[in-house]
Amino acid sequence: MTQLVSPVDTTILTVMSETNLPLPQFYARALRTLLPVVDGTLPPLEDSTHAQLQRAIDDLYLVGRMLSSLGVFSDNEGIDEVGEKELVFMTVGWTLGEAEARLSIGGPEARKAALERSDTAFTSFLSVLETYKLVPGGAALPADPGQRREAKIAAFRRSKELREKISTALPGHPDAGSNPLAFILGLLPSDKPSRTSVNEEEPDVREPALLLLGLLADLTAGSLSNNAMELEILAHAPEPTQGPLQDPRARRTEEPDGTWRLDRAPGQYKPRELISGGGRVLRPFTILPSTSAMSDRERLRADVFRSGHRLPTMTIDEYLAEEDRRGNIIRGGGQASYDAPTESELLELEMENDGTAGAEEAEEKKRLKDENWAQFTDDNEKGAGNTMNRG
Incomplete structure (x- = not known):
């Protein structure tokens, strides 16, 4: 069958949504929504950040459905038959995998589902690259610790070289240390109307696009490994308690607002009044979750056996801040430190x-x-x- 139009012709194809943006510009808008969430510009635990992340994920799924319905990529063609404007859309699977891996609200089951969707997106991305013979099959890291370390060092070396080459080849020469999302944005047009002359030649983005796909393939192997480790931890996590545990010895007093409290008024005890400078506990206290939501305090009252008298409380953030002030927090270390060159x-x-x-x-x-x-x-x-x- 003869194809009458290019699958990514920006003058014909538009995203059928509330915004009639051409598909490349709609993808660019989704990336701009996602970039501040991924690079740490926005606070990760805020509800507004998760809402922005979810909007970006919804837009990315829409882009993926458009690409699938249009048949942009085919098993019957080679990489030389793919136009340079189409190459950038091979990155949608990787971008979606990174976005899904950032979802961390809703409890262990929701987190597990997000990681599984992330794995599916990463696998789809690698499948497209393997179809066009851009990467060899079996991109996962080896299981042997020694071989895994060597593979990560080799990937680090390739990543450094590819970032420098991409920065040089992309229009505008972005920073080599930029997030890969910034590189993808460099291959896409702006969502603002263009004011350039119709006779002006567009920059060649085929070479940086192919280099970027190689960089993302290396990053995908590490992301899949991290997802697998977290899924293993979640699989062995203890089941949450099915019902509240009541302690008949607890003496509760009712506050004026109608709630029951076991601790004194917030701020009555400072961390230094509970733990001495030498680390000795000065009086018993209860460590609360980092959030100060009332639901967490209610869960603590119902689920924890405790002494008959009221105990002062300290959040985990206050406890860690006090330990940091005393110099008991070790910086660095862990798996990331072990894997780093x-x-x-x-x-x-x-x-x-x-x-x-x-x-x-x-x-x-x-x-x-x-x-x-x-x-x-x-x-x-x-x-x-x-x-x-x-x-």
């Missing part, structure tokens, strides 16, 4: 850029580090500091 590995990566000032500086740092270590080993014999097991 070491200082020596980063220096070796930088040294590969022969002829650049950064490579020379990295080489000098590596040399000084090796000299310092050699001097230390010469001055300190192996086992010299072990005084615990001497006879």
Whole structure:
């Protein structure tokens, strides 16, 4: 069958919604809605942030349905047959997977469903790339810890190179450290009316689009691995209690507003009045959830066995703030710290850029580090500091 129009002809195809925007501009608008949520500009726990995230997800699903109904991508064509304006729409699956992975409200079951939808979107994205032979099959990270670390280091190296190439190839030269959503936006037209001349040549975006798809493929492997780990945790999480637990010993007093309270008025006790500077508990207290919603206090009253007298309370945020003030919070660490490249590995990566000032500086740092270590080993014999097991 002969195709009469291009699937992404911006003068013909419009999104059938409340806004008659062309499909590329509608996708760009969804990305602009999503970008401040993903890059941390908006507070993640606010209801308004989740509402904006949900709007972006709804628009992305609409874009995906339009692409499917129009048959933009086919198993019977090669990558050379795909127009440069169509390549950017291969990123819809990745964008949707990232957006779904950000949904964190509604409890464990809702979170699990969001992660499963994220996996489906990421898998769909990889399937499109495999159809056009842009990536080999089986993009998941290996199970062996050593091989997994090597794969992540290799992906980190490719990601750095691809970001620099994309930044150079894209019109406007965005920052190489930008969020990939910013790169996708660089391939799409603005949702504002264009004022450029009709005779002005449009920039070639085919090369940066193909580079971007390779970058997103590497990022997808890590995202699928993170989703799998969180789903494993959720699968082994304890079931929530089915009913409230009543403690007959609790003496409750009724507040003027008609609610029952077990603790004193908020703010009567400060964290320093409950925990001494040396970490000794000065008086018993109950740690509440970080939110101060009344429903959480009511759940605490009903679900927790406690002493017969009223206890002061401290939220988890107040407790962590007090521990941070006392210097008991360790920064960094965890899985992200374990997977991150070491200082020596980063220096070796930088040294590969022969002829650049950064490579020379990295080489000098590596040399000084090796000299310092050699001097230390010469001055300190192996086992010299072990005084615990001497006879």
